[in-house]
Amino acid sequence: MVHADASNFATNITKEQAYEQVFKEAEALLDGQRNWVCNLSNTASLLWHVYKSLPSPSSEVNWAGFYTLCPTSHTTLILGPFQGKVACQTISISPARGVCGTAASTATTQLVADVEEFPGHIACDGDSRSEIVVPIVVGGVVKGIIDVDCKVVGGFDEVDRSWLEKLAVLLGEGCDWP
Amino acid sequence: MVHADASNFATNITKEQAYEQVFKEAEALLDGQRNWVCNLSNTASLLWHVYKSLPSPSSEVNWAGFYTLCPTSHTTLILGPFQGKVACQTISISPARGVCGTAASTATTQLVADVEEFPGHIACDGDSRSEIVVPIVVGGVVKGIIDVDCKVVGGFDEVDRSWLEKLAVLLGEGCDWP
Numbered sequence: 001m002v003h004a005d006a007s008n009f010a011t012n013i014t015k016e017q018a019y020e021q022v023f024k025e026a027e028a029l030l031d032g033q034r035n036w037v038c039n040l041s042n043t044a045s046l047l048w049h050v051y052k053s054l055p056s057p058s059s060e061v062n063w064a065g066f067y068t069l070c071p072t073s074h075t076t077l078i079l080g081p082f083q084g085k086v087a088c089q090t091i092s093i094s095p096a097r098g099v100c101g102t103a104a105s106t107a108t109t110q111l112v113a114d115v116e117e118f119p120g121h122i123a124c125d126g127d128s129r130s131e132i133v134v135p136i137v138v139g140g141v142v143k144g145i146i147d148v149d150c151k152v153v154g155g156f157d158e159v160d161r162s163w164l165e166k167l168a169v170l171l172g173e174g175c176d177w178p
Numbered sequence: 179m180v181h182a183d184a185s186n187f188a189t190n191i192t193k194e195q196a197y198e199q200v201f202k203e204a205e206a207l208l209d210g211q212r213n214w215v216c217n218l219s220n221t222a223s224l225l226w227h228v229y230k231s232l233p234s235p236s237s238e239v240n241w242a243g244f245y246t247l248c249p250t251s252h253t254t255l256i257l258g259p260f261q262g263k264v265a266c267q268t269i270s271i272s273p274a275r276g277v278c279g280t281a282a283s284t285a286t287t288q289l290v291a292d293v294e295e296f297p298g299h300i301a302c303d304g305d306s307r308s309e310i311v312v313p314i315v316v317g318g319v320v321k322g323i324i325d326v327d328c329k330v331v332g333g334f335d336e337v338d339r340s341w342l343e344k345l346a347v348l349l350g351e352g353c354d355w356p
Contacts, residue, residue: 038268086184088180
């Protein structure tokens with residue numbers, strides 16, 4: 001049975017070890033459950049709690065969650081499950097708006113050390129200073145994105161990119177997308 | 179434009195005033211946006227942050243979010259957007275399991291002062307000691323539930339019931355349900 005303990009992470013492990021635990025927990029959650037809302041909701045919780053267990057800058061993450069392809073407009077992302085403060089409801093993919101729109105329109109990860117230097121950045125939350133956005137691609141189509149914001153500049157690195165990209169593949173294959 | 183500031187609440191207001199602000203913020207979020215995933219995701223954020231701004235026992239809330247009617251089995255609830263630790267993925271409505279299943283099967287709010295005394299309580303998180311579950315009813319059909327857990331006994335009262343029931347009506351009417 002799924003249990004809240006899955007959100008508990010030791011505080012003396014490396015970021016790689018922490019992400020490995022997230023990935024294994026996510027694999028277990030998706031085993032036998034393909035509902036995308038259910039799976040993204042629990043995965044957002046895993047991500048939020050792993051960042052809070054890590055030292056700075058990861059502990060300064062202030063938003064972790066998902067946008068998905070809008071069911072009524074395939075040139076728009078719509079807010080999915082997340083943990084953090086209230087967020088923008090829709091983001092344009094075409095024309096691409098901000099970090100999320102760019103990741104979705106190009107189907108490539110955006111690792112942004114300082115969002116204030118990113119052209120067309122959308123300031124849903126002025127506290128956010130760095131961001132990583134990873135597309136979830138299924139059969140060549142971007143079905144959604146993983147979006148994580150951090151309150152400090154340079155909050156993310158290649159370890160985040162590598163593991164979030166693995167997680168995006170797992171979610172892409174493990175969910176029935178609308 | 180929707181902004182993270184909607185999640186900020188003054189710390190010197192009453193619970194009634196805090197819920198009134200949540201309700202107004204939710205009304206504004208739902209104005210022109212009927213996507214249920216988007217709306218439940220932002221509403222879970224509003225609820226989480228309002229509880230954290232209030233004194234105990236509200237500040238001891240450890241889970242706030244939603245289960246909805248499972249698209250593949252109408253006798254099952256499936257996890258929706260939430261804030262808090264990883265949660266049970268599905269809950270049976272028929273036979274009714276635990277506080278959530280009972281709220282959904284009877285279409286009535288369950289205000290449980292001590293979950294350990296509730297027959298058939300599901301311990302997704304052993305930290306939860308009290309719970310309130312409010313059905314979201316649309317056209318006579320339970321489309322989902324609002325579920326809030328608290329780490330202390332007696333975490334909820336008639337003020338919570340009254341405002342969460344108003345919020346359930348707003349969400350029921352303001353979203354396109356699957």
